[in-house]
Amino acid sequence: MVYIVGLLALVFLILAIMVLTRLTSVLKGANTDETTEENLGASASNRVNGFLFIAFFVLGVVGATWSFLHASQFFLPEASSPHGRHTDSLFWLTMSIITIAFVVTNALLFYFAFKYQYRKNHRATYYPENHKLELIWTVIPAVVMALLVFTGWRAWRDITKEAPANALNIEIVGKQFNWEMRYPGVDNDKLGNYNYKLIDAANSLGIDLEDEQSFDDVTVSSEMHIPVNRPVLLKIRAKDVLHSVFIPHMRVKMDAVPGMPTRFWFIADKTTEQMRNETGNQNFKYEIACTEVCGQGHFSMRTTLVVEDEESYNKWMAEQKPWLTKNPDYLARVPEKLKAKAAKYVPANSAETPSDSTAAPVEEGAGASPSASLR
Numbered sequence: 001m002v003y004i005v006g007l008l009a010l011v012f013l014i015l016a017i018m019v020l021t022r023l024t025s026v027l028k029g030a031n032t033d034e035t036t037e038e039n040l041g042a043s044a045s046n047r048v049n050g051f052l053f054i055a056f057f058v059l060g061v062v063g064a065t066w067s068f069l070h071a072s073q074f075f076l077p078e079a080s081s082p083h084g085r086h087t088d089s090l091f092w093l094t095m096s097i098i099t100i101a102f103v104v105t106n107a108l109l110f111y112f113a114f115k116y117q118y119r120k121n122h123r124a125t126y127y128p129e130n131h132k133l134e135l136i137w138t139v140i141p142a143v144v145m146a147l148l149v150f151t152g153w154r155a156w157r158d159i160t161k162e163a164p165a166n167a168l169n170i171e172i173v174g175k176q177f178n179w180e181m182r183y184p185g186v187d188n189d190k191l192g193n194y195n196y197k198l199i200d201a202a203n204s205l206g207i208d209l210e211d212e213q214s215f216d217d218v219t220v221s222s223e224m225h226i227p228v229n230r231p232v233l234l235k236i237r238a239k240d241v242l243h244s245v246f247i248p249h250m251r252v253k254m255d256a257v258p259g260m261p262t263r264f265w266f267i268a269d270k271t272t273e274q275m276r277n278e279t280g281n282q283n284f285k286y287e288i289a290c291t292e293v294c295g296q297g298h299f300s301m302r303t304t305l306v307v308e309d310e311e312s313y314n315k316w317m318a319e320q321k322p323w324l325t326k327n328p329d330y331l332a333r334v335p336e337k338l339k340a341k342a343a344k345y346v347p348a349n350s351a352e353t354p355s356d357s358t359a360a361p362v363e364e365g366a367g368a369s370p371s372a373s374l375r
């Protein structure tokens, strides 16, 4: 690789020197005698260069068109959310405008290089300024750009503003190298508080058990389930380094930043099943991936999003056990006045231990979990 770069650098250096020596000889010729042999040579090569400019432009347009059509197989799949379709329309609007502007300005650039090539006895017109022209090419792009930025800002505001009241709040936490999700549970639709200081081997999300909303919270790390046609608010966090939540079909993409919670709300309007029928691919799965290179295992940081009807979602949710149920030792962390409420989530046999011997819950738990020594 280094050799190729070095070789290319050498080739370009030689080319640059050749161009410079030619240029100085042409300039010298123009200054002294216009009919020298060298100058006539320059005129012929100008003609060749003029045609090359046109050829370069035509080849460039053909190449760019081919590359675009060839790459279309790698474009994002059809969107499965209203926000996604809106983003797509904004993207293609911007793309069309800049493509037209790019082709027109470059066509003129190359055409003028051809048209105004050196010709004997041909003098350039002195044309210092045209205010009207300058006004047109300043104001029109400025207005178009402002409109594009404004519509883009509105789309951004739509996904970051307050989610609708019936939104399902799901916390998604990135860490090296997987995603963990927390659901508000079946008994209330609120996520309990968290605190990074409470993170330990079992409580990987730092769930705060002093908040009674936490008791029924459910954690999942295999796949994310969401109901179709219902707003979903993702509350995004990261535990170690930067990650980024990317759900291509939903056009959801938001950084997960340690210490700075981010959010994104969207509505999925096609179930996984619907997509399987539409695409004819019975193995179709919505993907949640990380799009921030976050370390050696980054490539594996992906999970599946299951979009299903409300009924199957509720059924799936009912099958999940609250985090506290799976970690009964943590009942010791619940403040005394809330213990009765929390006990509901703890299996009967393990619930007895901490409540019967409140004097020594720490010792009881110490053997079972590394967390019990805290608080």
Ligand SMILES: [Cu+2]
Binding pocket: 243, 244, 290, 291, 292, 293, 294, 295, 298, 299, 301
């Ligand atoms: Cu990553």
